[in-house]
Amino acid sequence: MGNQCRSCITRIPYATLIATIMCIVGVGVFCGTMYRGAMLAVLMFDQVFHLRLIWVETVQMVFVVIGASMGALGLMILFVGCLATGATRTKVYRAWGARVGGRISCAVFLGITYVLQVAWLLMLCFLVIVTLIFTIFWALCSNPQVQANRQCIDFRQFSFMFPNNTRPEDMEVCDTHELKLFCKDYVERAEIMFILATVACLLVILSLVHYLMCLSANYAHIRDHEKFQELQDLQCLQEPELSMGGSKDRF
Template identity: 55%
Template sequence: MSNGCRSWMLKMPYATLLATLLCIIGVGVFCGCIYRVFTLCLRMFDEVFHFHLDWLEPVQLVCMIVGVAMAALGIMILLVGCLTTGSTRARVFRSRPGRARGRTSCAVFMGVAYILQMAWMLMFGVLVIGCVMFAIFWNMCLSDRVQVLQECIDFRQFAFVFPNNTREEDMQVCGAGEQKLFCKDYVENIQVNLVLSAVGCFLVLLSLVNYLMCLAANYAHIKDQEKFVDLSEMQYLQVSEPGTLAKDRF
């Protein structure tokens, strides 16, 4: 292995790189699947229950923005990790103002990562609830009353979820064609995408935990770098002063 390749590998923050890969993969899976979930939900409410939820589209847009912002944050933290690893740290944070800015950057990113971790944990909880809810709907579709007796799937017990002007017949899914549309085309696909969205969200949570550990370690490394520089300056001053070493010996 050449010296250039070896020095390049020593400068690579592998823990932060692994966290960034987890973040990008998780955000990609989350954004792609959650976009599909909202699209299918809008079509399901329009075609099966015959009403439109206006707030789903803004929530869909917010989820996309949060995912893109999370990926951008991961790349910025990776950049901070590259600057605080190996010999690069000694060159970048040589001066006292530079070390102060480095510690401040790590502290700010740790605070942002902690807040985002709470937000993604809340999102993960919502996705788990959604998975459980659509699993119940899928079990209703597979019940003997629906498959054998061809009874309607009744949602009138969830009337509080529907708009006030919704008719009772719109709260029931009757007929083989409408039941196939609801169960196979929507509920099954939404459930699969919800599970994948939860998996992507979990990967993002893992990446945030790794980011917090890496940022804390980088903060400590920059602080240790400051102590090392101060110690080197003290030794240099002692050596440069005439007679200092001889006095110290006695």
């Protein structure tokens, strides 16, 4: 029983397992917070600035697809890690074709992970900019003059960020109800969502770095196992010759 437990423990790719947990948690938090943050942004532009952002609904669906794809990728890399760990590697990659397939699969996942790493770094840059914008919005809302309803929040100096047909009065937030919607209901909540999404994005990037290290190690293990297998085959071929030579010497 103890030997079986020890054998099972040695077959678990702990580094890949940790990276998979980090990836799934990070992607889950990212998709949830970005979905909610995008919804708050749509409501803010609709009810405060009277702008309709139809494309945001498509972006929300993209977040769902990203979550499912990253989860599937993490499970596939975990499966590859299990095959390349411990005694499982010895059994699975015994044949030459299996070893070649294992090295190719590791190389393919290395390429995919590298591309995803670049994509998530770009997403991190985008989130930093969005979070900074909402932090500026929150700083405008924290102005005592604005909180006392003695001053409007004027976005006319940022007119380049609005569509060309936007009216100047729609770029000002003056009404008490609009100030409450803009500051309390949308900006405050959306900023929290985007901060959490940024942290989750960092977690995903860290998990992808772990994946790159694990896949590189698995590739090296499979390659070294191929050399070790060739050495074993050579030794098996030499042993009968040595035994035959020894028998001739005795007789």
